[in-house]
Amino acid sequence: MMLMAERQLKILGMIQDNGSVQVEELAKKLDVSHMTIRRDLEKLQKDGLIERCHGGAVNKTEVNYAVKSVSNHTQKEKIALKAAEFIRGGTTIFLDAGTTTYEIAKHIMEYENMTVVTNDLEVALLLKSSRVELFICGGYIQKSTGSAVGYYATQMMENFRFDMGFFGAAAINEEFHVLTPTIDKAFLKRQLAHQCQQSFLVVDNSKFNRQGMNFINKLSDYTGIITDHEFKETEKTLLRKEGARIITV
Numbered sequence: 001m002m003l004m005a006e007r008q009l010k011i012l013g014m015i016q017d018n019g020s021v022q023v024e025e026l027a028k029k030l031d032v033s034h035m036t037i038r039r040d041l042e043k044l045q046k047d048g049l050i051e052r053c054h055g056g057a058v059n060k061t062e063v064n065y066a067v068k069s070v071s072n073h074t075q076k077e078k079i080a081l082k083a084a085e086f087i088r089g090g091t092t093i094f095l096d097a098g099t100t101t102y103e104i105a106k107h108i109m110e111y112e113n114m115t116v117v118t119n120d121l122e123v124a125l126l127l128k129s130s131r132v133e134l135f136i137c138g139g140y141i142q143k144s145t146g147s148a149v150g151y152y153a154t155q156m157m158e159n160f161r162f163d164m165g166f167f168g169a170a171a172i173n174e175e176f177h178v179l180t181p182t183i184d185k186a187f188l189k190r191q192l193a194h195q196c197q198q199s200f201l202v203v204d205n206s207k208f209n210r211q212g213m214n215f216i217n218k219l220s221d222y223t224g225i226i227t228d229h230e231f232k233e234t235e236k237t238l239l240r241k242e243g244a245r246i247i248t249v
Contacts, residue, residue, distance in 0.1 A: 002030065041056075053211075058212060059171075075205065092163050094162045096165065097119050098147075100202045101166050102120065105130075109129075115134075118136060120147050137153050139153030140184075142182070161196075162196040164199065169189075172207050173211055174209060178216040180216055183214045198223040201219065201224075205227070219242070219244040222244075224247045
């Protein structure tokens with residue numbers, strides 16, 4: 001029989017892989033009672049690792065930068081290449097924290113008369129050796145992702161205006177709501193998208209059909225969604241009605 005600690009590690013792994021889990025699903029896969037699963041989830045929530053939701057749990061922490069940088073790397077490169085087609089010299093752009101936006105940054109290293117603002121330490125370090133004018137957002141640093149978030153970040157960024165912005169996301173659920181585990185990050189992302197004349201969500205297929213605690217935006221709130229995700233025809237019809245523009249790579 002599986003030890004409690006081993007079982008809870010498996011539960012954590014499933015939540016990190018899928019963004020969320022259901023009690024019934026966990027009970028079947030781990031061959032234990034619903035009550036046992038609920039006790040496990042209560043313990044994991046008490047330890048600050050997950051957040052309970054109706055019928056299950058969602059991820060409370062984000063995958064660290066090192067893991068994200070190698071996950072779906074080829075897809076991220078393709079998405080970044082497509083995103084770069086929309087970028088012109090002489091503009092001011094915002095690059096959100098994330099490994100896909102890091103790939104976008106590689107394509108603008110030689111641009112002149114361009115201003116880039118980012119809240120990602122890795123993106124800033126990369127662009128430090130580029131030709132672009134560079135601003136980095138201050139504030140509390142979420143060490144696992146290397147991104148600036150929180151009150152000071154929000155205050156610094158509120159007066160900026162951008163020609164375009166490129167945003168990542170931790171999760172997109174079945175209703176096409178863009179979600180993140182971190183409330184400070186959700187607020188900052190939502191605010192900055194409104195400060196861009198054009199805003200693009202850059203997300204690979206792994207971010208879809210996942211859950212997160214905090215709502216950021218709907219897909220239709222962005223100028224375009226650049227992704228390798230394959231939508232069903234019914235989903236395409238629904239998204240068109242909502243005004244979402246899907247740019248497939």
